[in-house]
Amino acid sequence: MTISDASPSTPMSAVDDPVEASSSSGASATGPVRAAYAPFVQSYSAYTATVQDASRIAWRVTIASGLILLTLLVGGPIVRSWYVGWAIEVRGATMRSIDSVVFVQRQGVGDWVVAQTTEDLDEGDVIRTAVNARAFMQFFDGSTALIFPDSTFRIIRSQQGRFQPDRYSLILEVVKGRARIGVAPAEDPLQAFVQLRAPSTQVHVTEGSYSIDASGDQSQVTTRRGVATGYSNGAVASALTGQRLVATSNRPPIGGLPSRRDLVINPVFADRDGDTPADWAERDISEQDPPGEVTYHPTAGTITLARRGQGHGETMIAQNIDVDLWDFERVDVEASVRVLSHSLSGGGWQGTEYPLILRVIYRDITGTVHTWYRGFYRHNDDNFPVRDAELLPSSDWVRFETSLLGIVPRPWRIIRVELVASGWDYASVVNAFHIWAD
Known part of the structure; x- marks a missing residue:
């Protein structure tokens, strides 16, 4: 059939289009064809x-x-x-000077300046008291520090939590001298850290009262109330209430010692330096020959002071103490003595020459030097005046004890102690001399 013969009413079938037929055939064989991916925004990646x-x-x-x-x-x-x-904040402290001049060094550097009567201190500041001055400090947590004369004190750390005030850290150092530290109670003891430092130790302390003494290569902490735990040279030692711990450079600390301590070195003459007791110096002042003699008996542990002659004589052994008494509540002199013989009656014409005298040279609060003494004698046949002396009934050993803090004017610093025999002929013996401080 030709095109001209086709009826206009007859529609053209899809199969009559060879191209479409081919496409339809392919689609039926492989499935529908999907459109290519077209991003909403043109991508160049x-x-x-x-x-x-x-x-x-x-x-x-x-x-x-x-x-x-x-x-x-x-x-x-x-x-x-x-x-x-x-989160922490640095807290300051308030210092009030007492008695005399106190110096401040800001942040531990620069020049020392004279502090005002009341001074605000910051973390890192250092204060130094004069030989007759004290300073009282109060910290953010209520803890306090009383700095004694001729001492240097540093605030190493003073920090408190910004949002948790019960979390805080307070580290104080006694570089030299003495201080009394009062640690305030903490709301949460597990969150509070209070530490005292000295040149030879670090001591963690709880609520209570403590005395710390830093002199030379030795530091001592006395617990008046509380618990002190010292760390040094890889060892640990503790001091409970009424106890003391001692830390020395290059040695482990020693804890649990009695709080009472002896200010005299070698008080029973046990340590020797040749033919004389160590740490004691001999001296004789005789107007005429022969001079007096000091005899050391190591077996018995005694010192004999003797002289046979005419005219005034004075034989002694002495020791420089140089100890501050500000922080001690009790200071006692204790000695064991004997008077064997003496020719001069009582205390001599002036009442000051005794066959045995215990002397303590000290300074009062003003720095004035005074001498306290106590004499011992066996007889006063000539009725010479006697002052500050005791008559001994025999040549047997006598134990003598007295309080130094009860004398007037009150001692604030012991300079030197002397064991003296004086007069013409005399012979006296001492086997112990202590100054107990607590």
């Missing part, structure tokens, strides 16, 4: 050029966003809690 790449990027962004959100939800409170718990 190779990572989003295909559906698979774009989906992969989308999933990565979604997962990363979820992780960030989770981190913020979980980590945010943790970070906040950490900041609230550990």
Whole structure:
């Protein structure tokens, strides 16, 4: 049939179009044809050029966003809690000078300046008291420090939690001299850290009262109330109420010692330096020959002071003490003595020459030097005057004890002690001399 013969009313079948027929045949064999991927926004990146790449990027962004959100939800409170718990602020202290001049060195550097009567101090500041001055300090937690004369004191750390005030740290150092530290009670003792330092030790302390003494290479901490734990040279020692710990350079600390201590070195003459007791110096002042003699008996542990002659004589052994008594509540002299013989009656014509005299040379609060003494004698046949002396009934050993803090004017610093025999002929013996301080 020709084209001209076809009826106009007869529609042309799709199969009559060879191209469409071919397309239809192919579609029926392989399935429907999908349109090519066309991004909403034209992409020039190779990572989003295909559906698979774009989906992969989308999933990565979604997962990363979820992780960030989770981190913020979980980590945010943790970070906040950490900041609230550990955020700190530096706290200051107030100092008030007592008696005389106190010097301040800001941050431990620069020149020393004279402090005002009331001075605000910061962390790192150092104060130094004159030989007759004291300073009283009060810290943010209510703790206090009384700095005694001729002492150097440093505030190493003074910090408190910004949001948790019961968490704080206070570290104080006695560089030289003596101080009395009062540690205030803490609301939470586990959160409070108070430490005292000296050149040879670090001491952790709890609520209570403590005395710390730093002199030379030795430091001592006395616990009047509380618990002190000292750390030095890889060892630990403690001192409870009424006890004392001693720390010496290059040696382990020793704790649990009685709070009462002897200010005299080698008080029973046990240590020797040749033929004389160590740490004691001999001296004789005789107007005429022969001079007096000091005899050391190591077996018996005694010192004999003797002379056979005419005219005034004075034989002694002495020791420089140079100890501050500000922080002691009790200071006692204790000695064991014998008077064997003497030719001059009583205390001599002036009442000052005894066959045995215990002397303590000291300074009072004004710095004036005074001498306290106590004489011992066996007879006063000529009725010479006697002052500040005791008559001994025999040549047997006598134990003598008295309080130094009860004398007037009150001693504030012991300079030297002397064991003296004086007169014409005399012979006296001493086997112990103590100055107990507590």
